[in-house]
Amino acid sequence: MTARRLRDFAARLAPPLCAALAMLAIWELGVRWANPPRFLFCAPSEIWRDATARAGELGMATWKTTVAVAWGFALSVVVGVASGVILSSNRLIERALYPFTVILQTVPLVAIAPMLVIWLHAGVQAVSVCAFIVSLFPVITNTLTGIRSIPKPQVELFWLYGARPWALLFKLKLPGALPSIMAGLRVAAGLAVIGAVVGEFVAGELGADRGLGIVVVVAAKQGDLPMLFAAVALASVLGIAMVGGVNAAAYLLMHKWHVSQRPD
């Protein structure tokens, strides 16, 4: 069983890995052949060389950003699911408050970040809040949609047996909305990384405690392309890891019963 799973895993990992290697190879060869000025473009080998030379600094920056992403995302899960539950509990509440949640999605983060700096000072707190604000909306809407989509007879079944409100919530609404909530978290996980990196542009701490966003800003100002690429690549890896984490959680919670988790 485990050997088979390992084989399945390898079979799934191989195609994207080969595609990545092929693209890197084309990139490398292209740069060596065309030899553009280094402030315009650089080769993967140069990015690798610079990144390994400054591995400690990049590792620390990745860690700082990861912490902010984790806080922001965790906050988003808790606040988003709770808000979705509250909005779904009453049509009037939904009508009164839902329009305001749309603001979360439309107000540009770079415009809010300076306020966060005023209130929270630059640093991990302000950056976490940026990640939180950007990733909150999909969690709220998907929780709301998930709860609203529970078949009415199932709700009526709970009424018929005199279910208490908490039983209705924990035994019907949340598990029933779970597939939809997980879809929202998958979107939110990626957004949290974007929110943290962009948040750092404005609200990030400078100096030794800087995150990937500041690495990006500094490298861009210095025209340090390899460092810029390295920081972007690490942010992508962080995003992939976040989404992978959500997928793993979805698998653990739903593989026994939900179609989305069934093997092809």
Added chain:
Amino acid sequence: MPVRVAGLVRRFTAQASDPVEVLAGIDLEIPASQFVALLGPSGCGKSTLLRLVAGLDTPDGGSVLVGGRPVRRREPLESIAFVFQEAQLLPWRTLIKNVLLPLELRGMALGERRDRALHMLDKVGLGDARERYPAQLSGGMQLRGSLARALVTEPRLLLLDEPFAALDEITRQRLDGLIQELWHERRFTALFVTHSLREAVFLAERAIMFSRRPAHVVADRPIEFPGGRTAELRGLPAYNELVERLYQDLLTAEGGA
């Protein structure tokens, strides 16, 4: 448990200016332990009536008494169980956990509710499938599961809203046989909404035919077979005669509103 419906009125307002009257003063007297089939044209209000009896909806007039007690919306009586059109098992719960759900919601101890759910699953022939999830069960098995869930509380009134409409004929006849068996054993009162006249005649002791909207009773016939209800019943002339008579009633119901 006897059911008494008096002057029951229900209107739906799709547009505020134009309310549709679905039930226009229904009166019914159903003695305890009777098996009643509710028949009538599509959309005539049979399901609405059933929902009002269950306390899932509020009437615009009239009253429902179950066992002498008035039924109100969201104040369900413990003695009532409802079987929906589709099985409506919760997909994240195994079959046995679905069946014991009503007992769990009413706060019965874990060991006891498990025993009773297991017993009920054996009754409907699903003992071996108890640890499976609904997605791993056929449509017929899911409906047997929902029947087990309805009966696990030992209801005195069972309301069935076209539960087998989507099944193939053989599975449907098997499930009819199962309901018949369970009813003989437990003698709950049953209100069974169906479109199948044959199913109604096979199962029920009494058939009530409703007219098109706004629904009123156009026929109320006793169905008696001294020989009991076995599969052979479906071949008897008396059975087919009754089906034919109900068909005539249905034509009347379709024609005049």
